[in-house]
Amino acid sequence: MNYFNQDLASLHADLVAKKVSAKELTQATLDNIKDTDTKIDAFLNLNEDAALAQAAKIDEAGISDDQPLAGIPVALKDNIVTKGLTTTAASKMLADFKPVYDATVTEKLAAAQMITVGKTNLDEFAMGGSTENSAFKPTKNAWDQTKVPGGSSGGSAAAVASGQVPVALGSDTGGSIRQPASFNGIVGIKPTYGRVSRWGLIAFGSSLDQIGPLTHGVKDNATVLSAIAGHDDHDLTSSTQAVPDFAADLNDATSVKGLRIGLPKEYLADGVSDDVKAAILAAADTYRKLGATVDEVSLPHNKYGVAAYYIIASSEASSNLQRFDGIRYGYRAKDVQNLEDVYVKSRSEGFGDEVKRRIMLGTFSLSAGFYDAYFLKAAKVRTVIMNDFKAILKDHDFIMGPVAPTPAFGLGDEIKDPITMYMNDVLTIPVNLAGLPGLSLPAGFSNGLPVGMQLIGRPFDESTLYRAGYAFEQSTDFHTQLPTLGGQN
Known part of the structure; x- marks a missing residue:
């Protein structure tokens, strides 16, 4: 069983017709x-x-x-809390943490009768652009x-792209859904800030974070976003x-006629x-x-x-992560002599290098004497930056461009150079700063690796992005090509 050749509509039809049961x-x-x-x-x-019980x-x-998602398996990024199911944020700090409640998106998926089959790997506390910062293992x-x-959201993207699940949820603070979608040749959306509840998402940058779906196709993505x-x-x-029912109007490739694109x-x-330039042109x-x-x-x-992003996001992370103190829950160092030891050693041992780097940067940026300057x-x-987007979107229906400057880079190539790693997000970060929706979809290949295109829209106008993405998808064959695990490259 893999999900290379079936979309949600065909899976739903098979389940309704009882060609396959939800348990099977x-x-x-x-x-x-x-x-x-x-x-x-x-x-x-x-x-x-x-x-299996569900x-x-x-x-x-x-x-x-009328239950288009019932019985469909889904995976959740492991910074989305799940009642009774270990939620680690890929950190030693939360290695044994079992939440006592479900995130709102988890509840909404359950209400739609989707089946959560597991939790996917990520950069620790969602801080990174390669899923190499996980405390447990790198994803490929x-x-x-x-x-x-x-x-x-590398674990969620790789799980969908490799045919393990048809749908996964990720979170996007500076490109963390769109960049993995691009690198793995699938569809991912960062919805407008506020479109999806953040309740139960382990916070990184509260004014930037958004949960969104990753899928093989645009229509599947639209269907899941409506549900969450x-x-x-x-x-x-x-x-x-x-x-709205985002998938309702996705019927043909002519729906972008007359649209103006920047x-x-x-x-x-x-x-x-x-x-990448050639693919976008x-x-x-x-x-x-x-x-168009x-x-x-x-x-x-x-x-x-x-x-701007690394000051704002790190400042918010510094505030959000202060709750992990070795006292209430999470990792607590053993060899401690006093209260200060509990705080210092628990945080020193529980957090990885990238998380510590951002906490330090954020704490410095918020400190007395530097707050105004940074x-x-x-x-x-x-x-x-928000005003730049507003000026263009006043006269244009959406903006298009690449998701990342390059295709996927090698494991270990950039992990020791934080500045180079940060610059990989130069094209996605401004969308989060402006709170706009951004859709990533396959647009080409470079030496056998996928290249993603990003569509950026007006606030709460995901419908136009889906319409434009679907039209492009139906006019090209990039989404039909399979990775090496599918026997094709």
Whole structure:
């Protein structure tokens, strides 16, 4: 059993027609994960007994036509809390943590009768761009196991791309859904800030984090986002905006006719590889053939995004991670003499190097005497970046460009150079700073590795992004090509 050749609609049809039961599908999924994950290392733990029990209940009740996600297996990034199922954030600090409640998105998936089969690997506390910062193991790219899967949602992306699950949830603080989706040749969306509840997402940067789905196709992605989006009383930053059926209008490739698209010149500047540029320019030509207009535009302050982001995100991380103190829950150092020892040794031993680096940077940026020079200035830069996007999206339906400057890089190539690693997010970070939706989808290949395209829209206009993404997908064959695990490269 793998999910290379079936979408959610065909799986749903098979379940309704009883060609396969939910329990059989779940067992086959778990078996496939056990077989293929020895090569990929996407999962940190499986939810085997509970998943099979849930599937049996679904079979007993039966699946009707109006339950498009019932009985479908799903994987969750391991920073999304799950009641009674170990949730580690890929950190020694939470290695044995079993939450006493479910995240809102976990509850929504259960309400849709999706079956959580396991938790996927990530960079520790979602801090990283390669899933090499996990305290437990690095995950490998589905196309080439010597390459990184991207991060921090690398486990979720690799699990979908390698055919282990049809759907996984990730979180995106500065590109952590879109970049892994790009590196693994699948579809991922960072919804508008507030579109999806953050209740139960282990916080990294509270003004930046958003949960979103990763899937093989655009329509599948749209279906899942409709299920997990919506206002939540537990999260006061969640929006009361109505949630449409995002998949309802995805019927043909002509739906972008008359749309106006902006292509920022900064997205094709030095530092972006020639193959990536070529893929994006070819995609622009595809949109022109479909009847859209593509204009060159400018995001002049985009270049300041990385610097502003790492001050803002690290400052918020410094605040959010202070709760992990060795007292209430989580890892506690054993060889301690006093209270200060508990704090210092527990945090020193429980956190990895990248997490410590960001806590230090954030604490410094918020400290007396430096707040105005760093955090306040970064916040002002954020506003300028938001205004750049507003100016373009006033006259354009969406913005297109690459997700990352290069395809997936090699395992171990950049992990010891934090600045180089940070710069890989130069094209995705500004979208989080502005709180906008961003969709990543396959747009080409470079030396056998996928290249992703990013579509950036107006706030709460995910529908236009899905429409444009679906039109592109139906006009190309990139989404039909399979990774090495599928016997093709």
